[in-house]
Amino acid sequence: MPKQKVYYFSPRANLSDVSKGQSLFEEAELNNCFNSGDAVAIKIHCGEWNNTGYLRPSIVAGIVETVKKYGGEPFVCDTTTCYIQSRGAGRDMIETAARNGFTSETIGCPFIIADGNLGLDEVKVPVNGGNFLKYAYLAEAIANADALIVLTHFKGHPSGVYGGSIKNVGIGCSSKQGKSIVHLFQHPRWGLPAYIFNPEKCKGLNCPVNKRCAENCPTASFTLTNEKPYAKWDRSRCIGCLECGLRGACGVVVKPKDSPIDEFFPAVISDAAKAYIDYIGRDKVGFINYAIDISPQCDCMTWSDAWILPNLGVFASKDVVAIDTACLDTADKMPGVPGSRVYDEGLPGEPWKAGNEKFTHIKRVPLSQWMSVNAAIKIGLGSADYEIVEAKPGPRENYLPNRYKEHPPGYYMRKAFFTHKPRIESESYLDVEKVELKELQGRPVTR
Ligand code: SF4
Numbered sequence: 001m002p003k004q005k006v007y008y009f010s011p012r013a014n015l016s017d018v019s020k021g022q023s024l025f026e027e028a029e030l031n032n033c034f035n036s037g038d039a040v041a042i043k044i045h046c047g048e049w050n051n052t053g054y055l056r057p058s059i060v061a062g063i064v065e066t067v068k069k070y071g072g073e074p075f076v077c078d079t080t081t082c083y084i085q086s087r088g089a090g091r092d093m094i095e096t097a098a099r100n101g102f103t104s105e106t107i108g109c110p111f112i113i114a115d116g117n118l119g120l121d122e123v124k125v126p127v128n129g130g131n132f133l134k135y136a137y138l139a140e141a142i143a144n145a146d147a148l149i150v151l152t153h154f155k156g157h158p159s160g161v162y163g164g165s166i167k168n169v170g171i172g173c174s175s176k177q178g179k180s181i182v183h184l185f186q187h188p189r190w191g192l193p194a195y196i197f198n199p200e201k202c203k204g205l206n207c208p209v210n211k212r213c214a215e216n217c218p219t220a221s222f223t224l225t226n227e228k229p230y231a232k233w234d235r236s237r238c239i240g241c242l243e244c245g246l247r248g249a250c251g252v253v254v255k256p257k258d259s260p261i262d263e264f265f266p267a268v269i270s271d272a273a274k275a276y277i278d279y280i281g282r283d284k285v286g287f288i289n290y291a292i293d294i295s296p297q298c299d300c301m302t303w304s305d306a307w308i309l310p311n312l313g314v315f316a317s318k319d320v321v322a323i324d325t326a327c328l329d330t331a332d333k334m335p336g337v338p339g340s341r342v343y344d345e346g347l348p349g350e351p352w353k354a355g356n357e358k359f360t361h362i363k364r365v366p367l368s369q370w371m372s373v374n375a376a377i378k379i380g381l382g383s384a385d386y387e388i389v390e391a392k393p394g395p396r397e398n399y400l401p402n403r404y405k406e407h408p409p410g411y412y413m414r415k416a417f418f419t420h421k422p423r424i425e426s427e428s429y430l431d432v433e434k435v436e437l438k439e440l441q442g443r444p445v446t447r
């Protein structure tokens, strides 16, 4: 089998990051994923409220322009989160996305919530040959698009170990139900049905976060009462968002000690990714990974931490496994950024050193960064046998705003300058400068 091609721009390539994505889109022939007039979903992560690590809207706008250039009808999308925070409902997510800079004005096409306001709009799709799942739940708008461009910020992830294209599909394209399934929250032996409920441990109104517990369960199946035991949990109406289970520190809802859901999660992602890519069509899905601003955790966090690696570059491929493998390999070759998470004392595996795995040991509980990739290979989702193809930028004119392609921008200013009659204002300057260059050099002297 021939090696899978991964097209690549180094971070030093003399081209803007926006233009790199546009150029790679063409080199990897992602335009062949759709025909003129086709609806093209561009899946992004719009970032959590107050996160700053997500891909800049101008990078997304660049891909939108390129899809349009080839006749596609793009829409940019993300999906509601399983947990109920600032992206738990579509209405909140649109507000968060706008605060982070994603609006139809900034990206050049509609931004939509692909699984609807409550995350219930989905298509149940079979997982052929999955390691864990028989079915996965694909966000409806993505399922009904003609093609999918997966535009991913490559970084670390507290549950997935790293976040790349496999995760942007397997979790990112899942509906709310789909995410809960992939997280194994609804697994009969390991998930919420098996969680231990200790209502007697609940402090009720004496607990500082009681309001959140009392009000944040979206189905009101977890509630607080005024009488002991304060906590009530009606599992028959629970949808497995794990909003209550995530607050397990108080000991009221506790994951069984032998539950492997956290360990298996990165591998389950690959099952769902395969289901969705098979459903849309292998030749209808393309991948672009931006390995820049590489945070140790995900863009789902309300902060971003110091970047753990220097920018690695931009990658594009039609093979989801090859592109993630190329990013992980490139990350491992690089030394980490001093002062960042990879340098934290006591981390095994010396992740700060060039040649060592960068993500395996930076989670609270270490887990191999290769779980998703290995699981994906096992189910035939793609190949880790790839070759890097250094991309070549097209002519500069390709990356100019459309309105300046006929004439350069100065041309359009001429009429106004003739009206305003500007002149050289030499009287603005002193005759003799009062400072010498050498006075301005070096740190100021302080006591
Ligand atoms: S369930 Fe836990 S976090 Fe919630 S109010 Fe009770 S003690 Fe507090």
Ligand code: SF4
Residues within 6 Å of the ligand: 192, 216, 217, 218, 219, 220, 221, 222, 233, 237, 238, 239, 240, 241, 242, 243, 244, 245
């Ligand atoms: S009881 Fe179920 S639906 Fe309610 S917050 Fe907990 S996991 Fe979510």
